[in-house]
Amino acid sequence: MRSLDRLLRPRSIAVIGGGAWCTQVIIQSEKIGFVGAIWPVHPREAMVAGHGAFPSLDDLPEPPDAAFVGVNRNTTIDVVNALSQMGAGGAVCFASGFSEAAAEDAEAQDLQARLVAAAGDMPIFGPNCYGFINALDGALLWPDQHGCTPVERGVAILTQSSNIAINLTMQQRALPIAYMITCGNMAQTAQAQIAIALLDDPRVSAIGLHIEGFGNLRHWEELAAKAHARGIPLIALKVGASDQAKQSTVSHTASLAGSEAGAQALLDRLGIARLRALSDFLETLKLLHVYGPLGGTRLASISCSGGEASLIADMALDTALTFPPLEHTQETQLRAALGPMVALSNPLDYNTYIWRDADAMAAAWSGMTGDGIDMTVSVVDYPVTDAGDWTCATDAALKVRADTGRPFGVVATLPELMPLDVASQLMDGGVIPFFGLREALAAIAAASTLTKPHDLPLCLPGDGVPTQTLNEDTAKTALSAYGLDCPARISGAVQDVIDMVQNLRAPLAVKGVGLAHKTDAGAVLLDLDHRDIADAVARIGTRDILVEEMVTDGVAELLIGVTRDKAHGFVLTLGAGGVLTEVLRVTASLLLPVTDDDIRAALDTLSIAPVLDGYRGGPAADLDAIVNAALAIQAYVLAHHSTLSEVEVNPLICTPTRAVAVDALIQLAEEA
Structure with missing residues (x-):
């Protein structure tokens, strides 16, 4: 072309x-x-x-x-x-x-x-x-x-x-x-x-x-890399979130990692900030046009009302933005500008003692900027009736920007309280006029979280129709060949297994073979001795069974799964594992391939992370073993990317010395 x-x-x-x-x-x-x-x-x-x-x-x-x-x-x-x-x-x-x-x-x-x-x-x-x-x-x-x-x-x-x-x-x-x-x-x-x-x-x-929709993923990788090299920030408003409840799935992973998870993981990988509303989208573009990406998430807020100070603090709770406490140099400058009657804090209610004195207002507002602050905003609502008395606020904001050179914005709590002529004047002076407090916080958060795109090219899946689901033993054998730690086990026809079970160390687990959700079907029996096996096999009732050594020193249970997402690649899902996976629904999603650092960062975002670190004096899990387990699963996927549809390990029992795949599933597709 x-x-x-x-x-x-x-x-x-x-x-x-x-x-x-x-x-x-x-x-x-x-x-x-x-x-x-x-x-x-x-x-x-x-x-x-x-x-x-x-x-x-x-x-x-x-x-x-x-x-x-x-x-x-x-x-x-x-x-x-x-x-x-x-x-x-x-x-x-x-x-x-x-x-x-x-x-x-x-x-x-x-x-x-x-x-x-x-x-x-x-x-x-x-x-x-x-x-x-x-x-x-x-x-x-x-x-x-x-x-x-x-x-x-x-x-x-x-x-x-x-x-x-x-x-x-x-x-x-x-x-x-x-x-x-x-x-x-x-x-x-x-x-x-x-x-x-x-x-x-x-x-x-x-x-x-x-x-x-994204289409050719190689084009998006090229765009992200070139934009980063040119210093041009990219943002997206991605629509079309999937209704995961309508999916027909064979695993917990697939029920958690729909195309919406894949889309978000792709944007994260490309370093593209995502917005959810058109107004947020426009406000973010405005900020990026003037300043480009912000250096971090540290925000300072100034207002002449305690109500506005508490409002912005509360509204920022669901964002990554923080309000750092004032440093000594800031307090000194603020005290000199405001006198002894104002309680100094961030967010700051500076009252109205200095209103109409643009120079004094600028001196105070400048005190809320500095190297420890990535963005400072002054909350100013211009009345639609007569805004003549608010010219001092515009002049003060322009002076702050000119004197400090720091990122500065004026935010109206409601979009309609920011006049267009004032907004244009502020923009000409390098001050961001934010239309709406919620929109401002969304824009600042997006501009502070833009990242470098991932260096590794995406692994692109095949598009054949899924035709084969490997049983647990076969899946574990396949994954073990790529380094996944699995329990010692025996699988096969009932009598063959019973004859060989003495080779395993109790306590033992007995599982029916050929069932997608064995626990739901009552086909998993735990903590058994050798003499319990015959009775357990009879209770389960499947033709083939699997008996394996149990892991008894687990600190936590994780899910690690990969699903094929034709629109976005292979989605790696990390989350709390075991029977509560779909109840807790706390997961992190990445696109393959990933590095060990990517996995560690994703694990750190999970609510189960404190347990892995050793909660309340308890033993910590072997994080290296967990990372190696994820990398082993990835190695299998990369080797079979043209035919793999899905792989899941749930649970991965994490101990102080191991990370053991207690259950595994692999679904394969035909060659396209």
């Missing part, structure tokens, strides 16, 4: 088709200040939106850099083929009725394949796509109204949804939008590929991605 440069930064555009949509493309191009050539193409109309029309593409003076194809879906294929043959720079395919309509129209998927073939190596956006706005160069292919204005530098936003794109252009939050791009069906050019191209524009400060 050719470069996207000509398409995204065109000097000439062709608008192919008639009707209101194509007319709007021309009107909106003129409104935003496009200075290049505009060539309507229409077989019957002599004029379109005040421009002389060309009867056909062959009549154009030269191949256009960008083309808006506003004809029906069947004609779109012919037009795209002609544009490709003549050497056009790229096209936006507006028509719908392609893969998005496949459920209702049997021809839709075939039409999309034909469209891609017609495009060849000419880039296309869509189909079912509104196109793009380039507010940096005053160029667009956009068939509707929008709220973008020319900017010299700004953020790029990419979304599959044209309606969401329109709404985001209408934001009134002083956020400079450099590019707004809709991706549509992404039949040929994917969202990640477009974002990669935007990284070459030094005027782009940050990229926001509204993601419905």
Whole structure:
């Protein structure tokens, strides 16, 4: 595929088709200040939106850099083929009725394949796509109204949804939008590929991605690596969380690690911060546009109300943000500015003694900044009636930023209490105007947790249909070959096992073979002696049984499982194990491959971590053995990635000296 440069930064555009949509493309191009050539193409109309029309593409003076194809879906294929043959720079395919309509129209998927073939190596956006706005160069292919204005530098936003794109252009939050791009069906050019191209524009400060699905994971890895190298932060609003209750699963792991867990693990691995609401998404982009990623999670808050001070402290409880206590130098500066009547703390209620004195306010607010603080915010609500008396707050905030050079924001507790003209003034002075207290905390938390993408490339799974589930003994044998510690055991027909059971050391466990959830079926009997085996076998009633030595010095039980997630890779799940796995539902998810450091960090996030460390003077588990168990399971998965569907060890009994797989399951798929 050719470069996207000509398409995204065109000097000439062709608008192919008639009707209101194509007319709007021309009107909106003129409104935003496009200075290049505009060539309507229409077989019957002599004029379109005040421009002389060309009867056909062959009549154009030269191949256009960008083309808006506003004809029906069947004609779109012919037009795209002609544009490709003549050497056009790229096209936006507006028509719908392609893969998005496949459920209702049997021809839709075939039409999309034909469209891609017609495009060849000419880039296309869509189909079912509104196109793009380039507010940096005053160029667009956009068939509707929008709220973008020319900017010299700004953020790029990419979304599959044209309606969401329109709404985001209408934001009134002083956020400079450099590019707004809709991706549509992404039949040929994917969202990640477009974002990669935007990284070459030094005027782009940050990229926001509204993601419905990822597609080619190698493109996303390339995007994350290039963005990190260029210092351009990426954030995402990922939609489409799965309903795990609807899954048909054969293991505890699969019930816990649905596609939502895979999506989050992928974003974490790529170092992309995730937001959950459009307002948070916009506020984060604003912060990143001005400051880029923050150095940490240390927050300072200033307000002239104790109610606001307690409110922001409470609202931050569910985030990673912290309010460090004031240092001595801060207290000295604050006391000099505020006098003896104010109780000093973080968050700070500075009362209103110095209100209207911008210099005094700035001196106090500056005292809440410093090397130990990553972001300082002043809570200011501008009244909608008459905000004239609040000019001092704006001036003070601008002075703090100018004097200290530290990240500083003014936050309104409600979005509607931050006037747009004030927000623009603050942005021009390098101060973040936050629209809403909750939104501000979400943005600061996201900007403080952006990470470097993982160095290891993802292990991509096969897509064959699962056809075989190995029994416990076979699964343990397979995993043992890769270093997993399993108990001594005997498995097979009932009488064969009974004849050989004396070779094992009591206490013993007896299990029925061939059952997915043996405990639920009453097919697991524990703490048995050799003389109990015959009776236990009769009670269980399965044709084949497994008898194994029990692990008696366990500190804790863990689950370690891997499920194949076709959209995201192999999801490694770590969590509390045993019969309470799905009751506790406390897990950490990673995508393979991982390092031992990744596993240790994930284990540390679990609520069972204190038990592993030796809770209340109890013995600690052998953490190295746990990590080695996870790495052994990973080694098996990597060796069988084309056919593996699922592997689970539950429980992994963790002792002071071992980590022993007491139960294991492997599900395999056929080769695709």
